[in-house]
Amino acid sequence: xxxxxxxMDRKMKEEKLSLRKAGAQIGVxxxxxxxxxxxxxxxxxxxxxxxxxxxxxxxxxxxxEGLGNxxxxxxxxxxxxxxxxxxxxxxxxMQRLDAGLxxxxxxSDLVAYAAYRMGLEEKETPKADS
Numbered sequence: 001x002x003x004x005x006x007x008m009d010r011k012m013k014e015e016k017l018s019l020r021k022a023g024a025q026i027g028v029x030x031x032x033x034x035x036x037x038x039x040x041x042x043x044x045x046x047x048x049x050x051x052x053x054x055x056x057x058x059x060x061x062x063x064x065e066g067l068g069n070x071x072x073x074x075x076x077x078x079x080x081x082x083x084x085x086x087x088x089x090x091x092x093x094m095q096r097l098d099a100g101l102x103x104x105x106x107x108s109d110l111v112a113y114a115a116y117r118m119g120l121e122e123k124e125t126p127k128a129d130s
Contacts, residue, residue: 026053062112079114
């Protein structure tokens with residue numbers, strides 16, 4: 001989340017915004033802004049709101065911009081192997097994509113966010129000694 005933190009910090013300084021003013025513009029609490037600036041993770045709706053405010057794609061922030069369909073599919077398969085409960089979420093997203101209700105970028109952003117969150121969970125979970 002270093003990129004998100006950096007972009008947010010830069011914009012807030014350029015526009016001379018306080019935590020509260022930035023939060024009001026984005027539609028989130030000032031404490032959420034403080035967490036982002038501290039490098040903490042946020043949920044997907046917050047990530048989307050912040051990225052919209054910054055004018056960047058969530059997949060840019062999460063490191064998956066430019067991934068081809070094969071890479072996204074591979075990452076998705078890995079995610080579903082580790083978290084089968086997410087299958088319904090991605091199934092619904094794919095149905096909406098096929099129906100033309102959402103753009104392909106949304107699915108890519110979902111995959112990137114899920115991969116990002118899973119990476120955080122792996123880092124936070126203490127490894128058992130072998």
